[in-house]
Amino acid sequence: MERAEKLRVIELVEAVRDAVGPDVEIMIEMHGRFNPVTAIELTRELARFKPSWVEEPVPPENIAALQKASQAIAPLGIPVATGERMHTMYEFRELFEMQAADIIQPDITHFGGILNTKKLAAWAESYYVLIAPHNVGGPVSTAAALHLAACTTNFKIQEHFNDFGEAYVLEAAPGLPKVVDGYFSLPQGPGLGVTLDEDVIAANPRQKVHLNLFAEDWHKRDGQGRMQRSGDDV
Numbered sequence: 001m002e003r004a005e006k007l008r009v010i011e012l013v014e015a016v017r018d019a020v021g022p023d024v025e026i027m028i029e030m031h032g033r034f035n036p037v038t039a040i041e042l043t044r045e046l047a048r049f050k051p052s053w054v055e056e057p058v059p060p061e062n063i064a065a066l067q068k069a070s071q072a073i074a075p076l077g078i079p080v081a082t083g084e085r086m087h088t089m090y091e092f093r094e095l096f097e098m099q100a101a102d103i104i105q106p107d108i109t110h111f112g113g114i115l116n117t118k119k120l121a122a123w124a125e126s127y128y129v130l131i132a133p134h135n136v137g138g139p140v141s142t143a144a145a146l147h148l149a150a151c152t153t154n155f156k157i158q159e160h161f162n163d164f165g166e167a168y169v170l171e172a173a174p175g176l177p178k179v180v181d182g183y184f185s186l187p188q189g190p191g192l193g194v195t196l197d198e199d200v201i202a203a204n205p206r207q208k209v210h211l212n213l214f215a216e217d218w219h220k221r222d223g224q225g226r227m228q229r230s231g232d233d234v
Contacts, residue, residue: 084134
């Protein structure tokens with residue numbers, strides 16, 4: 001990163017902290033983009049804004065690099081989170097044994113379901129590691145994650161992806177509670193607590209969307225992965 005880019009990152013996080021105040025948690029998403037030196041440098045600069053974690057500071061497949069970053073970030077008092085792109089117990093075994101992260105983020109829909117993820121959470125607890133389930137799915141995967149969260153003692157926080165808050169997505173599986181003041185209630189129906197509306201699903205078929213995380217303004221997309229620029233869909 002150029003120096004100007006680093007300064008811009010710091011300015012953006014400072015603006016968010018100023019806007020939300022001291023009582024709101026801020027999580028820094030690094031998305032595996034950096035080498036350890038850059039991740040450590042940025043985290044050191046951002047520490048004064050009290051982030052609740054830095055996520056994927058280095059590429060997830062390099063646990064040794066993650067350990068190097070975590071060891072330098074730990075004295076700053078900022079947890080390191082990772083795990084959304086780790087899909088087997090064997091990958092997490094190495095992470096736990098190397099004490100390379102403080103929070104894991106497995107995705108129930110990618111990790112073999114509720115039972116397998118529950119096993120992983122119990123294993124993580126023996127290493128004093130918290131779990132914050134990754135969740136970029138719709139209401140069904142969110143409902144599953146909420147049930148896991150409710151019965152997991154080392155649970156920290158639940159991800160809820162904004163792209164799946166659109167009306168037609170929620171109508172496809174009614175029964176998921178709304179977020180109120182930053183919190184979910186548990187679904188109340190049988191099973192996961194949601195039911196599929198196949199007519200809504202048929203009217204909104206799956207689309208092939210490529211999300212380029214390195215495109216400019218990638219985060220300003222709508223629910224179908226399209227980015228908004230000057231009022232036009234790209």
